[in-house]
Amino acid sequence: MAPDKFQQIRFISPVGSVGGGICCAALDEALAQAPHFIACDAGTTDAGPFSLGMGMPIFPREAVKRDLSLMLRAGRKANIPVLIGSAGTAGGDVHVDWVLEIAREIVAEHHLTLRMAVIYAEQDKAYLKRLLQQNRILPLDPAPPISEGIIDSSSRIVGMMGVEPLQQAIADGADFVLAGRCSDSALFAAIPLMQGFPPGLAWHAGKVSECGTLVCEALGKGVIFTTISQDEISIRPYGDGLRCTPQRVAAHSMYENSNPYLHRECSGTFDLTNSTFDAIDDVTVRIRGSEFISEPYTVKLEGAALAGYQSIIVGGIRDPRVIGQLESWLAGVRGYIDESVSHVLGDELDKSSYSLIFHAYGFNAVMGSLEPDQTHLPHEVGIVLEVTASTQDLAHKLAQLSRQPLLHYPIKDWAGSITAFACLHNPAVIDRGPVYRFTLNHVAIPSTPAEMFRTHFIDLCRSEESCS
Amino acid sequence: MLLADIANLIRSKNAGPFTLTFDIMFADLASYRRVKDSGALNPAAFAKLYRCPVEKVCFFECENALAFKFSIPRPLTQGELGDGDMHGGQQFIPLMNLEIP
Numbered sequence: 001m002a003p004d005k006f007q008q009i010r011f012i013s014p015v016g017s018v019g020g021g022i023c024c025a026a027l028d029e030a031l032a033q034a035p036h037f038i039a040c041d042a043g044t045t046d047a048g049p050f051s052l053g054m055g056m057p058i059f060p061r062e063a064v065k066r067d068l069s070l071m072l073r074a075g076r077k078a079n080i081p082v083l084i085g086s087a088g089t090a091g092g093d094v095h096v097d098w099v100l101e102i103a104r105e106i107v108a109e110h111h112l113t114l115r116m117a118v119i120y121a122e123q124d125k126a127y128l129k130r131l132l133q134q135n136r137i138l139p140l141d142p143a144p145p146i147s148e149g150i151i152d153s154s155s156r157i158v159g160m161m162g163v164e165p166l167q168q169a170i171a172d173g174a175d176f177v178l179a180g181r182c183s184d185s186a187l188f189a190a191i192p193l194m195q196g197f198p199p200g201l202a203w204h205a206g207k208v209s210e211c212g213t214l215v216c217e218a219l220g221k222g223v224i225f226t227t228i229s230q231d232e233i234s235i236r237p238y239g240d241g242l243r244c245t246p247q248r249v250a251a252h253s254m255y256e257n258s259n260p261y262l263h264r265e266c267s268g269t270f271d272l273t274n275s276t277f278d279a280i281d282d283v284t285v286r287i288r289g290s291e292f293i294s295e296p297y298t299v300k301l302e303g304a305a306l307a308g309y310q311s312i313i314v315g316g317i318r319d320p321r322v323i324g325q326l327e328s329w330l331a332g333v334r335g336y337i338d339e340s341v342s343h344v345l346g347d348e349l350d351k352s353s354y355s356l357i358f359h360a361y362g363f364n365a366v367m368g369s370l371e372p373d374q375t376h377l378p379h380e381v382g383i384v385l386e387v388t389a390s391t392q393d394l395a396h397k398l399a400q401l402s403r404q405p406l407l408h409y410p411i412k413d414w415a416g417s418i419t420a421f422a423c424l425h426n427p428a429v430i431d432r433g434p435v436y437r438f439t440l441n442h443v444a445i446p447s448t449p450a451e452m453f454r455t456h457f458i459d460l461c462r463s464e465e466s467c468s
Numbered sequence: 469m470l471l472a473d474i475a476n477l478i479r480s481k482n483a484g485p486f487t488l489t490f491d492i493m494f495a496d497l498a499s500y501r502r503v504k505d506s507g508a509l510n511p512a513a514f515a516k517l518y519r520c521p522v523e524k525v526c527f528f529e530c531e532n533a534l535a536f537k538f539s540i541p542r543p544l545t546q547g548e549l550g551d552g553d554m555h556g557g558q559q560f561i562p563l564m565n566l567e568i569p
Contacts, residue, residue, distance in 0.1 A: 045484065045485050045546070046555055047555075048546060049546070140486075141541075142541040142542075143486070250530070250532045250533035251493055251533040251534075253533070254491065254530060254533060254535065255481075256482065258487045258489050258526060258539035259539070260530050260535075261528070276532065277532055355549050359552055367559065368550075368552060369519070371561075372561060372562045386549075388549055437547060437549075438485040438548075441484070
């Protein structure tokens, strides 16, 4: 690292998520400013529980490979470490291995030499059940109920690591840290904390940097370059027309957090109550006064369980006479479907073993009972009939049995048979596969920060060299 | 005046799968203060709009960000059967028409 490492530490946040599309020109510009490391988050729960439950990433492989390749090559060129967290969207073991394979390809294709630390964050169910018995799993607010059964039924549970496993990997000489589920801010705070920078500033710098240019006045293509000194953070973008302004950076500090001031991490809480934000120049913001309060060590858990298999039918309704009585008409359709199901599949299942939901777009599908405008009738309504059942085969059959009632269920205002539903597709039924639900909003209290995470070192090198 | 006519951004978003958070932001200090001083934006008014118990509403006034923030438990956990807004991004609408005297 540079000789000024104790006065200042500098890092690049190249993009909000690995796969989001790094801007090469801006990355080159930031690299010229002698950063000490590059870090990037690769995951989120924001897309929903599927990625964690199913073990699949949400970005295309090519997009992840492109960004990871740019980062790894930049890191090797500048001889600085690269840290990736929450690999493959959900940060489970299968997600980490998916990115690991991509990294191996990049190393081979570009003849790189790397010491890689791979940190797994998936949790052993027997271990979690022991913690539960010892009252070492506590609910956050709000939290669904927890039990050994919930742990067993979850298809995958991850722990969100803090800085400690990352720091150990760096201390052990990793050039590239590939981490499973990980606090976004921790990826950026780990190295500054190792070097003795103030914890409040280290954590806050991570928080405002981790979304890439989302912290800027207007979203655009570029990278974030952040500098931490002993008493302040400065944050600026590189990229055409991008600016950080005090208000935007202050506002981003609260983004996607229920409390704008207090941010809980494994080892404590960073407190932004006394943070100040001011402009250094047109594009750079200075932050001061952020604090950190150490607290008993906890690790946040995330779990997802199979909710069933889904099939859907998509279509629309234009008839004003049907739209005028839509709720009662849909209730009639549902009754008819339930009846058909019991006639056809009678002995096999009862009504409680499947779910049938109409999402009526144009008719409060987005806000449901919270919709403030309950009186306005649209001229057209979009319908998604969503059937969920214990197997795909059953969900498919239930959706098939729903088609005729949707098409032809009568209203008194017309004599004779009607076709009220404009079906979009043939075949009408679309199988959606397995769907998942989140099962945990809890923290675990491990005996040591290390016990929930497993680190493997892999030395990768260009084929003509020896790694040893 | 309506809140949407004074704020320059009103947004909602998941804060994790179990919480919805709402940010109301302003272009300048005068607009922020106008809404703050009106007292119209408060947990009781929010609880009424979102039909939830007032004790479940967390409310923050963040002058340095020129923003107010509300957080409530998600009416349905993200991705639960029936949830129609996976990212929680379209749940801010009732706030737009809040009357600011």
